[in-house]
Amino acid sequence: MGLKAEDVFRPGAFPEYTYISRESAVPGLSYEFRLEQAIKVSGFLTSLVGPSKMGKTILCEKVIGFDRIVEISGADFDENTDFWKLTAAKVGLAYEGQFTSEKTLGDSGDRYAKQEVFALTKDKIIDYFRKKNLVLVIDDFHYAPEMKRMQVAQQLKDAIRRGFRAIVVSLPHRADEAIRQNSDLSGRLSLINIEPWAVEDLKEIARIGFKELGIGIDEEVAEQIAVESLSSPQLMQYICLNICMLLERSENGADRIRAEILETAYRYTTANFEYxxxxxxxxxxxxxxxxxxxxxxxxxxxxxxxxxxxxxxxxxxxxxxxxxxxxxxxxxxxxxxxxxxxxxxxxxxxxxxxxxxxxxxxxxxxxxxxxxxxxxxxxxxxxxxxxxxxxxxxx
Ligand SMILES: Nc1ncnc2c1ncn2[C@@H]1O[C@H](COP(=O)(O)OP(=O)(O)OP(=O)(O)O)[C@@H](O)[C@H]1O
Ligand SMILES: [Mg+2]
Incomplete structure (x- = not known):
């Protein structure tokens, strides 16, 4: 069975068929390479900063892989959240709890139940991450309360020295003081800035995706969509998906995209936006x-x-x-x-x-x-x- 448009264009998820690798601001080096390089440097924390909807989360998922990535969000934190407890919960470790063990005493055969309280220390979590080769991604760090960001930075400083690997993802300027402006972390940071997407890279999403679906698209049409996508791959994916839906609804089906349908596709695309x-x-x-x-x-x-x-x-x-x-x-x-x-x-x-x-x-x-x-x-x-x-x- 052929591919469906929603498998090819995925504005809200990992785009398996339309993933584009871009060159970073360092000529000749892709973002994937730089992130991979950064997380290999033991003892360093990676700070990934870039504007909204530019592919920060997807980049982490691509480079680290779903079997090794542990994602938490700044939005998971309130003033009282314990960073290590949250991290432990994400990997399915019980941070603190109680268990009851039954023992038989001496010759009498009496059994007694003993309640023990255990607490998983942060050392054990760090060990667990190292053994399993896991990488913690703290996404949308700017959503965590300001005080909490400072505390987390403090915890990370100590943990990365012991081989714990972590990436902090945030919007420009919004969480700088805790990570990039934090003198405790200076000299221990790998900095990656995600730049807005160029029109050429955005066009590539349409080119690859429509080809996959057997739909023709002219250069100029791809260019128009890319300009309208405002340097965001997410918008590009959204618009392309809506174009497919329009084509599916058109009576004679269509295997080529005409410029005349673009404005309707743009309007369709905004239908579920909440602004x-x-x-x-x-x-x-x-x-x-x-x-x-x-x-x-x-x-x-x-x-x-x-x-x-x-x-x-x-x-x-x-x-x-x-x-x-x-x-x-x-x-x-x-x-x-x-x-x-x-x-x-x-x-x-x-x-x-x-x-x-x-x-x-x-x-x-x-x-x-x-x-x-x-x-x-x-x-x-x-x-x-x-x-x-x-x-x-x-x-
Ligand atoms: N490398 C890529 N190739 C193709 N499409 C991509 C790529 N990166 C991101 N996208 C598209 O953009 C969407 C949004 O990407 P992502 O969630 O990573 O952005 P973000 O920068 O983390 O956004 P936010 O600021 O909302 O957290 C993805 O679901 C995907 O459709
Ligand atoms: Mg994100």
Whole structure:
């Protein structure tokens, strides 16, 4: 039986058929090679840092293999979580417990039950990892509470010296102080930065996958999808899978992808994304306490305030994850009707700062952008994709 599209394109799991190996920032060396090299160095902790949805977890799984990898997440921790207890539980070792043993006493034949309490020490866990050649991956480390991150770093420092192997995976800047800025760990760290994906590497996912499925795709079409994927292999996999579903639904089936179906495929792809609340919060901006804001007339005849203009400007073509202030300003002015005086640059700057503050005060899903030193960074490619293709525009 032929392969199914969902086996080939796997946005949420290990992509067996469409795994792409990329060259790292060190010319000639792939990410796989560098990670393998890093975990072989005994006594060192590996810190893997990269933006959201760029293939950090999949890289660990590829290099370490499912039989040797032990994955825990920063989200598994609260203030009271015991790092070693959690690690022991992941490999099926009981960290502490009680057992009852029955013994027969002397000649009388009396039996008595003795309760013993045991506690597995961290030394035993380290030994177990070494014997079985296991590697601990602490994924999404930034989700662990700040204090906990420091404590874990302390535990790791001691453990790696004794041959325990571990990789800490996190988003840029978010967990730096515990690992990369920790002077206790300096000189004992292997640092790997995962860069955003180049269009050529993303195209490769479509090329390999559609070939596997016997579907033709032109270079230019693959290129368009890759650009829309905003440097994320996950989005690329998602869009390709949705294209397959569209093709399956089309009456004459299709063995070639036409550019005309791409926009529909993009819209389908956003159907299960959960950014509706984030977008509406951004469009509303901070509370005005009853006062109304200035509104500006746009080319398509709508009245938008500065927050709505910022959101719309980010969604404009070309899709970019990092916008200089001048880009944002120019995009806003281009949206406005001829002759309409737009918001002053200072007002745009202030609004970006307030927007950042508003998003920071909310849960993690709202942390989609970073306005820093005159540059607007979009942190989550899926969010930007949603902004471009999901839902409806309200202003
Ligand atoms: N090397 C690769 N080749 C092809 N597709 C990949 C590759 N790496 C990742 N992907 C695709 O991207 C998806 C997301 O990858 P992964 O979960 O590793 O990203 P991440 O950086 O860990 O994301 P998050 O920031 O959400 O933790 C994978 O399920 C897979 O579909
Ligand atoms: Mg991950």
């Amino acid at each position: 509706g609340d984030v977008v509406s919060l951004m469009r509303r901006g901070p509370s005005t306490r009853g006062k109304s804001r200035n509104v500006f007339l746009t080319k398509d005849g709508r009245m938008c305030d500065v927050y709505e203009l910022i959101v719309r400007s980010v969604a404009e073509n070309p899709p970019i994850m990092q916008l200089d202030f001048e880009d944002v300003r120019d995009r806003i002015y281009r949206l406005l009707a001829d002759g309409c005086e737009g918001p002053k640059p200072q007002m745009i700057r202030d609004s970006l700062a307030k927007l950042q503050e508003l998003l920071n005060s909310r849960e993690d899903i709202f942390k989609v952008m970073d306005w820093k030193e005159g540059v607007l960074y979009i942190l989550d490619p899926l969010f930007l994709f949603y902004l471009r293709w999901g839902g409806e525009r309200s202003c």
